[in-house]
Each structure stands twice: as C-alpha cells, then as structure tokens.
Amino acid sequence: MDSELSSVLLSQDPRSQHDDPLLDGLLTLCSLHHKPASRAMLTTGLPLPSQRLTADLLPRAAARAGLQGRVLQRKLEQIPSIALPAMLMLKDARCAVLLGWEGDTARLLLSESDGGEVRVAREVLVQDFTGRVFFAQPQHKFDVTNGSLIPRAHSWFRDTLKRSRWLYADAIAASLVINIIALAAPLFVMNVYDRVVPNQATATLWVLAVGICGAYLFDLLLKGLRSLCLDLAGKKTDLIISATLFERIVGMSMKSRPARVGSYAQNIHEFQGMRDFLTSLTLTSLIDLPFTILILLVIALLGGHLVWIPVVAFPLALGIGYFLQKPLTKTLERTMALAAERQSSLIETLGGLDGVKTNNAESERQYQWEQTIGTLSRLELRVKTLSSLSMNITLLIQQLAGVAIIIFGVYQIIEGNLSMGGLVACYMLSGRALAPLAQLSGLLTRYQQAKVTMVSVDQMMELPQERNFDERPLSRQVLQGAMEFRNVDFTYPNQQNQALHGINLSVRPGEKIGIIGRSGSGKSSLAKLLVGLYQPDAGSLLVDGVDIRQIDVSELRHNMGYVPQDIQLLSGTLRDNLVSGARYVDDEMVLQAAELAGVHEFARLHPQGYELQVGERGQNLSGGQRQNVALARALLLNPPILLLDEPTSAMDNTGEERLKARLQAVIENKTVILVTHRASLLSLVDRLLVIDRGQILADGPKAAVMEALKKGQISVA
Ligand SMILES: Nc1ncnc2c1ncn2[C@@H]1O[C@H](COP(=O)(O)OP(=O)(O)OP(=O)(O)O)[C@@H](O)[C@H]1O
Structure with a gap:
C-alpha cells in the first residue's frame, strides 16, 4: 500500500x-x-x-x-x-x-x-x-506528587496519603487543642471541690462555669472541623485509589488477567474496609495517643504516685490487645479468602445459570455455596468474638484502674498528700488517659483488616500493564497492513502446552488470508497475538516491518477491526455498542457500518430500533445478531486490517451469504485474516493457511491448498 x-x-x-x-x-x-x-x-x-x-x-x-x-x-x-x-x-x-x-x-x-x-x-x-x-x-523522576490523579504503582499508598497531608495536619492541630481543652473539665471540678465549696465562693463558680462552657463550645467547633478534615481526606483518598485501581485493572496485560473475576471484585469491595480505616474517627484515637503522656504528667503533678496506676494499666491493655491480634489476623485472612470464593461462585453461577440448569447442577452449586457460607459465618463469628473479647478486656482494665485510683487516692487524702478535688480530677484524668485504649482495640482489628486488604490492593497496583508510559512508542496513526510472524512461540499463562509453536508467516498489505484447522489448533491465538492482546514468548511479530511492541496498542487496535470468537457486548443500547470507544462518529457512519454488517436488518424491524437495550453481555440478542453488532463495530472506523474470528459461526446460511456479498466490496483494499470453519466464507480469501497443534501445516494459494487437502496430501494429526 x-x-x-x-x-x-x-x-x-x-x-x-x-x-x-x-x-x-x-x-x-x-x-x-x-x-x-x-x-x-x-x-x-x-x-x-x-x-x-x-x-x-x-x-x-x-x-x-x-x-x-x-x-x-x-x-x-x-x-x-x-x-x-x-x-x-x-x-x-x-x-x-x-x-x-x-x-x-x-x-x-x-x-x-x-x-x-x-x-x-x-x-x-x-x-x-x-x-x-x-x-x-x-516532570523530574523524583517528583512524588506529579499533579495527576493517578499515583505511582509502587508507592501508591504514600503518594495518596501525601496528597491529603494538609488535611491530616489540620486534623492533628485540632486534636492538639481538643486534648488541651480536655484537661479543663477535671481542673474545673477540682477547683469547685477545693476552692468554691469550702469558701462558698459562688462568684468564682460562675466565672469558672462561663470559662468551661466557652471551652466546650470551642471544643465542639474543633471536633466538627476535625471530622470534616478527615472526611475530606477520606473522600480524596477514595477517589484517587478507586480511580487508580480501575485504571490498573483495565490497563492490565491479558497475561496477568485473574483466573477468577469474582475474587477480584471482592478485593475491590474489601478496599472499602481500608478506606474506612484511613478516614474513620477511630483514627483520631491514634492522634490522641501522644497526648496521653501530657495527661499522665498532669496526673503526676496533681496526684503524685497515683500516676503509676494508668501507667501500668496502659501497656497491660495494649499487651493483651496485641496478644489477641495474631489469631485475629489469621482468621481475618481466611475470612477474606473465603469471601472472595463466595463472590466468585456467585458470579460464576449467575453468569452460567443456563448451563447450571440444563446440566442439573443446581444441587452441586447449592452444596458448594452452603459449605462456603457455613465456614465463612463461623469465621466471622470468631472475628467478632476475638475483637469484642479484646474490647471488653480493655474496658475492664480501664474500670479497674478507676477503682484503684479511688482506693489509693483515699489513702493519699488520709495522709494529707491529696485534696478531695485532686482525687476527683485524677479519677477523671485517668479515665481520659485510658479512653483511647477502648478505641484502640477496635482500631487494631480494623488495622488488621486493612493490612490484609492492603496486600490485595498492592497486588492490583503492581499488575503488569499493557502500556508502559516510560517507553514512548512512535506514533503510527495509519498502518499499511503488512504483518510478519518470525519463529513465534506462545503459551497461555499457567499452561503446559504451547498454543503456537514456530510460526513463520508473512502477510502483504491487502492480502486476504483464510485460516482453517481443527478446534484448539491455535487459530484464535494467532489473531489474539495480532491484535496485541498477548505477546509472543519467543520470536517476533512485526506489523508494517516494526516489532508490534513498538506500536502503541490502542493505535494498533484502531487500525484493526477485530471480531472475536466469543463476543461479549456491554449492557446499553445497540447504538452504544456500535460506537463503543468511538462516540465521536456521526450517525451516518454508524448506519453505514450497521447496514454493511447486517445490524440494520434486525434493528429496523424492532420498535426501539438502535435504542434497543442489548442486556448484560448482549444476552437480549441472538448469537448471530451479536456477531452482526461486533462486525459493524469492527468496520465502523474503516480500519486497514480486518481480523475476523469465525464471524458468521452463529448465523444461518442466508444471513451469511448476504453478509458475504456485502463484505466483498468492503474488504477490497484491506488486509484480511479470516478464521473460519465455514467453507462458503472462504470465497472471500485468496490464500489459505492450515493450522494444527499450534503449527502451520500448509500455506499457499487457496485452490492449491484445497486441492492438497482433498488429495490427503496435508495430514491433520
Ligand atoms: N485463555 C486461554 N487460557 C489458556 N489456554 C487457552 C486459552 N485460550 C486458548 N487456550 C488453549 O490454546 C490452544 C489453542 O486455542 P485457540 O483458541 O487458539 O484454538 P482455535 O484453533 O481457535 O480453536 P477453535 O476452532 O475451537 O476456536 C487450545 O489448546 C486451548 O486450550
């Protein structure tokens, strides 16, 4: 060309x-x-x-x-x-x-x-x-916040938190003042006991009361602002991480596609848990933690040795909480794995409901489901028991510490080392010092949940991507259509057998090639390599004389009209599916492609026309109609290359013949690779390839290859 x-x-x-x-x-x-x-x-x-x-x-x-x-x-x-x-x-x-x-x-x-x-x-x-x-x-390599929404894969967590650093800083500043205000109440009560009541100084009482009310109002304002900051940070984090996750998932290379889609969906759902942890008010208890030292200092100032009681109670509660974490983590890990399993099974069953019914496999699926949810609910109960045990023990320690303060405080009063007011203040302050403990044990559970989620989010963030933005392939808006396989080997992930082996094939621009072969011989795999869904493991694949890896995948696909064997439409209208990924095309072009591919034949008879809802995965359409739609989408942008993988396998003979006649004119200037089991479609091609067990058995002019096949000169094992 x-x-x-x-x-x-x-x-x-x-x-x-x-x-x-x-x-x-x-x-x-x-x-x-x-x-x-x-x-x-x-x-x-x-x-x-x-x-x-x-x-x-x-x-x-x-x-x-x-x-x-x-x-x-x-x-x-x-x-x-x-x-x-x-x-x-x-x-x-x-x-x-x-x-x-x-x-x-x-x-x-x-x-x-x-x-x-x-x-x-x-x-x-x-x-x-x-x-x-x-x-x-x-942008410099060491820039952390690159202004884009999407953080870097390897440090996504740090990058994301860094974007909200001012919000967190404001929340910490608010906490500082809130904690200082918290000292006001015990000091107020102490002064009332020690100064106001003995002297009946009502004027002082009113001054103190006005002061404390002012402090409380300010406290209310600060607490509101603190929650707002944390909520805003949460919203930001959620937006950034959710957008990043989706981008990583959509952009992942097919080789790293998860074996089970449901577990992935569950992992994304679990991410919610991590977001809650990062933004929950419980996190404020972490911020409160350093202020415990300040409160302990005030207790020491007021009550002397009484401070030892909260000083001992604190690590004791923390230690017990920590001790319970190990079994909790283990249970949480198993719970999450099983939850993913449950999700997978649900999605699989819903997707293949026809098969489940026609194979009478309902009981089997029901049994598996009940087994999973049975174990899951046992594990969930264990998580609840462990976390409430940890919480209750902490609470008990807190209460016992309060009683101990009163007991030892009374002795201190008798010895004349402490005033009544001092004791009440110490009691209140020790309650305040130990308050974060109760939240902390809840926080630890959430932290464990977040940690487990973090591992799966981390894995998703690190998913090998189809496109690497550091490598900048040269832009090739229009491809001529020459393709060449040089000694290409290819094996699907986690498979033993090669799907393609030692493929050598050269396609000139404008050539029309038919590929035939038995089921599982590697015909579709060849097309998938050409459309850049997978890369060869060995050898090289050239398009227009350039290694396919040097061509931006979306430019490559823009030049290729690909009709896969297994057509999955997206829910929406017929029109949505026809213009998917190319919403800028005008209606005239859509109609033209629809007429060529035979979509118009059924759309014009339907009351909703092109606004017809195709349903999830296109289930409201017949197999043949889905193929018409996929073909129309492939033809829409008038690409120079057409890769058609059994494009008429679900059509009747008349439909196929009509389509063939229309295609004949369209493909004139295009390079066409046509995988088919239908002999009649082969009239569209001039060259024929026979593939068996991932290897090319024959390649030549159509008539010669057909002849050789007839004479049994090509033997398919
Ligand atoms: N996604 C996949 N993961 C793992 N193995 C796969 C996958 N797709 C195909 N295979 C294997 O690769 C081999 C070639 O499959 P391919 O789909 O290319 O065959 P085909 O010639 O197109 O078959 P058919 O005519 O039935 O469509 C088969 O052995 C198949 O089991």
Missing part, C-alpha cells in the same frame, strides 16, 4: 476529523518540551466525557507524557515568561499555546493554523481568553 492510499485512509479516519482542541494543544506542548506523545497514549483509558479531553483531565493526560502540569486562573499579564510555553483556554472550547510576547503581540500556536506560528495583538487575545491557563513542565 503506498503513501497515497494511507493518506486517503487517514482522510477517511473519523478519529483524525474528531475535533479535540485540548488534546491538540497538549500534543503541541509535548513536542515543545521534547516529550514525544501520541493521541492514543495521552487519552486511552481516561474518563473522557464525549471522548474529548477536558481541562480537569489535562494534568492526568500530560503526566503520561512526562509533563507535570496544573490548570490555573490567570490574567494574561500574570503569566510569567519563564512558565512558557503554556496553553491558554479560549472561548468556544478552543485553545492556543502561548510561546511568548513581542511587545504587545502574542506568539501563538493554534491547532487551526496547522503548526504555523500566529501573531495576535494583546487586546484581541484578551477578548478571546477565558482566563484559564494550563502550565506544564517536564
């Missing part, structure tokens, strides 16, 4: 006509900062509303190219020249990259001006400028 054809293709590519000014501006900024980037690399996987970059998402997208940036509200004269180039947001959702000033004339790069520099007078620019500027600078 020559460059003329590729430019025709590019002009037909709806993506290239899709207007996204912010993305254009960001690409310009990236190249000005010598950070090569492509559209796909900057935006794939970002939550784009109407598939356009928004100002809020700019820092996230920029971080992928190694730029650290922020959107700020600034007047033109407030933009320092040292911060240039910067992106100015203009009216009507346009933008311009400001390069510098020459007197009162701005030097700009506009996406409309096709790369050329434009000079605009300040007063003209002011009219058009919205006041929002995106500043970006190359």
Whole structure:
C-alpha cells in the first residue's frame, strides 16, 4: 500500500476529523518540551466525557507524557515568561499555546493554523481568553506528587496519603487543642471541690462555669472541623485509589488477567474496609495517643504516685490487645479468602445459570455455596468474638484502674498528700488517659483488616500493564497492513502446552488470508497475538516491518477491526455498542457500518430500533445478531486490517451469504485474516493457511491448498 492510499485512509479516519482542541494543544506542548506523545497514549483509558479531553483531565493526560502540569486562573499579564510555553483556554472550547510576547503581540500556536506560528495583538487575545491557563513542565523522576490523579504503582499508598497531608495536619492541630481543652473539665471540678465549696465562693463558680462552657463550645467547633478534615481526606483518598485501581485493572496485560473475576471484585469491595480505616474517627484515637503522656504528667503533678496506676494499666491493655491480634489476623485472612470464593461462585453461577440448569447442577452449586457460607459465618463469628473479647478486656482494665485510683487516692487524702478535688480530677484524668485504649482495640482489628486488604490492593497496583508510559512508542496513526510472524512461540499463562509453536508467516498489505484447522489448533491465538492482546514468548511479530511492541496498542487496535470468537457486548443500547470507544462518529457512519454488517436488518424491524437495550453481555440478542453488532463495530472506523474470528459461526446460511456479498466490496483494499470453519466464507480469501497443534501445516494459494487437502496430501494429526 503506498503513501497515497494511507493518506486517503487517514482522510477517511473519523478519529483524525474528531475535533479535540485540548488534546491538540497538549500534543503541541509535548513536542515543545521534547516529550514525544501520541493521541492514543495521552487519552486511552481516561474518563473522557464525549471522548474529548477536558481541562480537569489535562494534568492526568500530560503526566503520561512526562509533563507535570496544573490548570490555573490567570490574567494574561500574570503569566510569567519563564512558565512558557503554556496553553491558554479560549472561548468556544478552543485553545492556543502561548510561546511568548513581542511587545504587545502574542506568539501563538493554534491547532487551526496547522503548526504555523500566529501573531495576535494583546487586546484581541484578551477578548478571546477565558482566563484559564494550563502550565506544564517536564516532570523530574523524583517528583512524588506529579499533579495527576493517578499515583505511582509502587508507592501508591504514600503518594495518596501525601496528597491529603494538609488535611491530616489540620486534623492533628485540632486534636492538639481538643486534648488541651480536655484537661479543663477535671481542673474545673477540682477547683469547685477545693476552692468554691469550702469558701462558698459562688462568684468564682460562675466565672469558672462561663470559662468551661466557652471551652466546650470551642471544643465542639474543633471536633466538627476535625471530622470534616478527615472526611475530606477520606473522600480524596477514595477517589484517587478507586480511580487508580480501575485504571490498573483495565490497563492490565491479558497475561496477568485473574483466573477468577469474582475474587477480584471482592478485593475491590474489601478496599472499602481500608478506606474506612484511613478516614474513620477511630483514627483520631491514634492522634490522641501522644497526648496521653501530657495527661499522665498532669496526673503526676496533681496526684503524685497515683500516676503509676494508668501507667501500668496502659501497656497491660495494649499487651493483651496485641496478644489477641495474631489469631485475629489469621482468621481475618481466611475470612477474606473465603469471601472472595463466595463472590466468585456467585458470579460464576449467575453468569452460567443456563448451563447450571440444563446440566442439573443446581444441587452441586447449592452444596458448594452452603459449605462456603457455613465456614465463612463461623469465621466471622470468631472475628467478632476475638475483637469484642479484646474490647471488653480493655474496658475492664480501664474500670479497674478507676477503682484503684479511688482506693489509693483515699489513702493519699488520709495522709494529707491529696485534696478531695485532686482525687476527683485524677479519677477523671485517668479515665481520659485510658479512653483511647477502648478505641484502640477496635482500631487494631480494623488495622488488621486493612493490612490484609492492603496486600490485595498492592497486588492490583503492581499488575503488569499493557502500556508502559516510560517507553514512548512512535506514533503510527495509519498502518499499511503488512504483518510478519518470525519463529513465534506462545503459551497461555499457567499452561503446559504451547498454543503456537514456530510460526513463520508473512502477510502483504491487502492480502486476504483464510485460516482453517481443527478446534484448539491455535487459530484464535494467532489473531489474539495480532491484535496485541498477548505477546509472543519467543520470536517476533512485526506489523508494517516494526516489532508490534513498538506500536502503541490502542493505535494498533484502531487500525484493526477485530471480531472475536466469543463476543461479549456491554449492557446499553445497540447504538452504544456500535460506537463503543468511538462516540465521536456521526450517525451516518454508524448506519453505514450497521447496514454493511447486517445490524440494520434486525434493528429496523424492532420498535426501539438502535435504542434497543442489548442486556448484560448482549444476552437480549441472538448469537448471530451479536456477531452482526461486533462486525459493524469492527468496520465502523474503516480500519486497514480486518481480523475476523469465525464471524458468521452463529448465523444461518442466508444471513451469511448476504453478509458475504456485502463484505466483498468492503474488504477490497484491506488486509484480511479470516478464521473460519465455514467453507462458503472462504470465497472471500485468496490464500489459505492450515493450522494444527499450534503449527502451520500448509500455506499457499487457496485452490492449491484445497486441492492438497482433498488429495490427503496435508495430514491433520
Ligand atoms: N485463555 C486461554 N487460557 C489458556 N489456554 C487457552 C486459552 N485460550 C486458548 N487456550 C488453549 O490454546 C490452544 C489453542 O486455542 P485457540 O483458541 O487458539 O484454538 P482455535 O484453533 O481457535 O480453536 P477453535 O476452532 O475451537 O476456536 C487450545 O489448546 C486451548 O486450550
């Protein structure tokens, strides 16, 4: 395919006509900062509303190219020249990259001006400028907070907490004052006992009462602010970690895909536990802990030796709590593993309900379910017993310490070392000093839960990703369609047998190749390697003469229309599924693809038309209709390469024949790889490949290979 054809293709590519000014501006900024980037690399996987970059998402997208940036509200004269180039947001959702000033004339790069520099007078620019500027600078390797929402995988926890450090600092400051105020009540009572009552000094009483009421009101305000800070930190943490987790999951390489989807869902659910721990008010008991020393000092000042009672009680309670943690952790780990098992089993059963029923496997599933939940509830009971035991023991120690203070306090009073008021104050203060203990034992349980969750969140964060943003593959918007397998071996994860072995295959642009072979021979695996879902274990796979790993996966897939064997539509309307991942295409193109793929045939007869809800995984459609939809999606963007894995296996003969006739014209300029068991479909191809046990048995012109097969010259084991 020559460059003329590729430019025709590019002009037909709806993506290239899709207007996204912010993305254009960001690409310009990236190249000005010598950070090569492509559209796909900057935006794939970002939550784009109407598939356009928004100002809020700019820092996230920029971080992928190694730029650290922020959107700020600034007047033109407030933009320092040292911060240039910067992106100015203009009216009507346009933008311009400001390069510098020459007197009162701005030097700009506009996406409309096709790369050329434009000079605009300040007063003209002011009219058009919205006041929002995106500043970006190359990011240093050691930058921790890179301005993007997504923290780094290996230090996600620290990075996330760091983003809320000011909120936590405010909460700690509030706690400091709250703890100092807490000293006011015992001192108030002590003064009332020792000074007010003996002297009947009611005036002093009122002064003290007003003082303490003021302190309590202030305390109320501070406690409110402290909870607000912690809640805000929690919300922030939740948003960051949840978004990161989803990004890591969607971006993971297929090789690391979990064997059981349900357990993953459960792990994400468990993450809630960790969030609660990080943000709960119980965490304030940790903040309160250092203030215990201050309270103990005040007890020592007022009651002398009485301080030894809380001093001994404190580590005693902590020790017992710690002793109970070990069995608690073990039980928690088992509980979580079983909860994941339960979730997996539920999802599997719901997904395969037809199979469960038709195989009469209900009792089997019921038995497994009851076994799991039986053990789970036993374990949950054990967790509850252990944590309430720890809590109750702590409470008992607290109460006994109070009694001990009273007993020894009375002796101190008799000896004349302590006043009545002093005893009451010491009693109240020791209660206050030991108060965090009760919360602490609850906190320890939550901590153990969080620790177990942390391990699974950690694993998810470390999931090997399909795309590595540190490696910047060259951008190739349009592929010609040449493909080459050089000695490719491939084995699925955790499998003994190779799915593909020593594959050597060269495909010229525009060639139409059919692949046939027995079930399990490796036909689909070949297509999956081509679409970049898996990478070869040995050998290399080249597309347009370039190793497939050097091509950005989303650009690769943008150039390939892939119809998998196992079609899973997403719940939503028919139209949603047709334009999934390409919402920018206009209705005319959607209709064109729908007509080509045979979707229109059934959509036009349905009362809801393209608004028809397809149901979860497309279950409201028939197998053949699902194939029509997948084929329409594959054809939608007019890709130069088509990979069709048994695209008509669920269709009837008439449907298949009609489709074949329409496809004939569409595939003329495309490279086509067609995996099929249907002999009739082979009229679409000129070259035929026979695969058996992961190896190519025959490869040549269709007629010759068919002939050889007929004569038994190719023997399939
Ligand atoms: N996701 C997977 N995980 C593990 N092994 C797999 C997976 N998919 C396929 N395999 C194995 O790889 C081998 C090749 O499978 P592949 O799906 O490529 O065969 P196929 O020729 O397309 O078969 P069919 O005509 O039945 O679709 C088979 O032995 C199969 O068991």
